[in-house]
Amino acid sequence: MNEEFEKYILHDCDTGADDAIAVMMLLSHSHRVKAVALTCVGGNTKLNDVVMNNLRLLKLYNMLDKVPVYKGCGGPILPVIPVAQVCHIHGSDGMGDVPSMEPAASDDLLQNLQEEHAVNAIIRISKEYNGKLSIIATGPLTNLAMAVRLDPELPSRLKEIFIMGGTRLGKGNTTPAAEFNFHFDPEGAHMTLSSYAKKCAVHLIDYEVTLDYAVSWPWFHHWLSDNKNKKTKFAKAILETLRAYCEVKETKEWERGMSLCDAYAMAILLNSAVGLEPKQLGVAVELSGFFSRGSLVVDHFNRKNNFSPVTFYEGIDLDLYKKLLIDTFL
Numbered sequence: 001m002n003e004e005f006e007k008y009i010l011h012d013c014d015t016g017a018d019d020a021i022a023v024m025m026l027l028s029h030s031h032r033v034k035a036v037a038l039t040c041v042g043g044n045t046k047l048n049d050v051v052m053n054n055l056r057l058l059k060l061y062n063m064l065d066k067v068p069v070y071k072g073c074g075g076p077i078l079p080v081i082p083v084a085q086v087c088h089i090h091g092s093d094g095m096g097d098v099p100s101m102e103p104a105a106s107d108d109l110l111q112n113l114q115e116e117h118a119v120n121a122i123i124r125i126s127k128e129y130n131g132k133l134s135i136i137a138t139g140p141l142t143n144l145a146m147a148v149r150l151d152p153e154l155p156s157r158l159k160e161i162f163i164m165g166g167t168r169l170g171k172g173n174t175t176p177a178a179e180f181n182f183h184f185d186p187e188g189a190h191m192t193l194s195s196y197a198k199k200c201a202v203h204l205i206d207y208e209v210t211l212d213y214a215v216s217w218p219w220f221h222h223w224l225s226d227n228k229n230k231k232t233k234f235a236k237a238i239l240e241t242l243r244a245y246c247e248v249k250e251t252k253e254w255e256r257g258m259s260l261c262d263a264y265a266m267a268i269l270l271n272s273a274v275g276l277e278p279k280q281l282g283v284a285v286e287l288s289g290f291f292s293r294g295s296l297v298v299d300h301f302n303r304k305n306n307f308s309p310v311t312f313y314e315g316i317d318l319d320l321y322k323k324l325l326i327d328t329f330l
């Protein structure tokens, strides 16, 4: 490695409309951080769509030859219950079923997909960037769980992991108790937290903090109002299904505005000042609950010393976060 970057980032994602904004945010910072790989996992949408969505985003930023894409696991480690279908939130292809603005046949784009499996790529890349690699996971944790099962020393080679997932107060978005990424693959979440957290720094951006620091609906609409910028135009199109679902939903969930969950995790990784009041707490994942399978159990009063230590954030610096969202389309 001749070039020196501030961070070397591997993004494991299930792209997904909010993952898409996180990927775009990452690519827009390529002058100071190196996106070393996008590793794909099934979740918000089917694995083949995740692959295609990531390739389309790289094409939009003219970075197909700079960031390799790897296909990983398409489903949870232990599929004991049907996985949640979220086509009504993210569209049937995960990115709002928007026609490509960068004409390119699927076969042409797929020529850029690497042959190596994402799990093997994660292990190999962690050796190439020994001690320097930051991983951000914005989908189910299946790939990371499989990687550590194959190579138990993997966590000790990482600099840090940022995970969007789980709930701190038990306010689920998939079941009353569980957040989507952890509910989709509870065993993957359990294996990841219990294996990595004692060997490298794990930062958890929980569902509730993203809701509490949503950007207001007027700001959200203003952010996407530049019709001349092709990145803004594309983002507005792929977010339309998600917006329609959240803005008209008659619950208190999105009354503050839009929370693009995965973008918060990327924002804190790119600028640590975005995350306010970091606080370390022990966590575990419920694997067998009747109502609560896949929920995150948080040891608020430090009752268990064998839980996995992770860093939560009490708040988000909304001004800094909004600046990162604006810079994403420059």
Ligand SMILES: [Ca+2]
Binding pocket: 013, 014, 015, 016, 018, 019, 044, 138, 139, 262
């Ligand atoms: Ca996601």
